[in-house]
Amino acid sequence: MSANNMIDVVVTQVVEVNELVKRFHFSRPDGLALPAFSGGSHIIVEMSDGEHVRKSPYSLMSSPLDTSDYQISIRRDDEGRGGSLYMHREVRPGMSMRISAPANLFPINNRSTKHLMIAGGIGITPFIAQTAQLLATGGDFELHYGARTTELASYVDELRASIGRRLHAYIGENIDFDDLLSRQPAGTHLYVCGPEPMIELVLAKAAENGWPKGHIHFEHFAKAPPGEPFTAYLSKSNKSIQVGKDQSLLEAMEEAGVDAPYLCRGGACGQCETTVVEAEGKILHGDYWLDDEEKAAGNKIMPCVSRFCGSNLVIER
Numbered sequence: 001m002s003a004n005n006m007i008d009v010v011v012t013q014v015v016e017v018n019e020l021v022k023r024f025h026f027s028r029p030d031g032l033a034l035p036a037f038s039g040g041s042h043i044i045v046e047m048s049d050g051e052h053v054r055k056s057p058y059s060l061m062s063s064p065l066d067t068s069d070y071q072i073s074i075r076r077d078d079e080g081r082g083g084s085l086y087m088h089r090e091v092r093p094g095m096s097m098r099i100s101a102p103a104n105l106f107p108i109n110n111r112s113t114k115h116l117m118i119a120g121g122i123g124i125t126p127f128i129a130q131t132a133q134l135l136a137t138g139g140d141f142e143l144h145y146g147a148r149t150t151e152l153a154s155y156v157d158e159l160r161a162s163i164g165r166r167l168h169a170y171i172g173e174n175i176d177f178d179d180l181l182s183r184q185p186a187g188t189h190l191y192v193c194g195p196e197p198m199i200e201l202v203l204a205k206a207a208e209n210g211w212p213k214g215h216i217h218f219e220h221f222a223k224a225p226p227g228e229p230f231t232a233y234l235s236k237s238n239k240s241i242q243v244g245k246d247q248s249l250l251e252a253m254e255e256a257g258v259d260a261p262y263l264c265r266g267g268a269c270g271q272c273e274t275t276v277v278e279a280e281g282k283i284l285h286g287d288y289w290l291d292d293e294e295k296a297a298g299n300k301i302m303p304c305v306s307r308f309c310g311s312n313l314v315i316e317r
């Protein structure tokens, strides 16, 4: 995926789901179908906010059986770089925007006998698309969904109506992961999406309970954090670029006309991995892709989420 293959869309609806979450509907201006996708896919949404263009990933939550519109839900993040605030404050029905075609880093494994899904908070969204797909294809699944309050349990009523007793909602209470993970039939695959501590806990519990690694799927995109501005020199393009405080290194490269690869823009897929040629300073790694050894060596950087603090950064792009 690159900056060159974006799709023009119109915002057809903005729905206030609760005090923190809004749902956005996108359609093509000509009314034709959007590209097909499978449950678990995400899109990149481009936001022209002031002087900078921001691009952030969001899971598609609409049914893969209906591509007349795409739906995403965004939780407002008052501490972030401003992408969610822009979407909450500025985006209105009738606005023209650009999105990427869907990509799926969190697909359903069609060979598994059963799908055990665990969601926390806004991490529910990919499962709404996946359960719609499984209802259509007849797959065996159960969805366990934890939320702090009834108000923040987005889409519980809709899911109860669509999947009935396969939904297990835990409002203000803990899920007993040991119990859940220890009583699944052989061949079950596990899917987890939600806050990082919850994902880590579920992965640890799955390992303790002997789940094979190949049966465990999780999605967690890091957010590109704000930070001190810095300068980077792109050795192949022969360009020196400024990275603003609310801008990612990847966005700054794109603004400079450098077509850099990406897929998730959340530090999870590895597509944007870039060689560091010189670094006098500290790379602030924010990704889930490089391992601890690679991060310590400082020879690679993931420009979608990582920043730099120091006097000289040269990268091979």
Ligand code: FES
Pocket (backbone or CB within 6 Å): 261, 262, 263, 264, 265, 266, 267, 268, 269, 270, 271, 272, 273, 287, 289, 302, 303, 304, 305
């Ligand atoms: S685009 Fe996926 S890790 Fe950077």
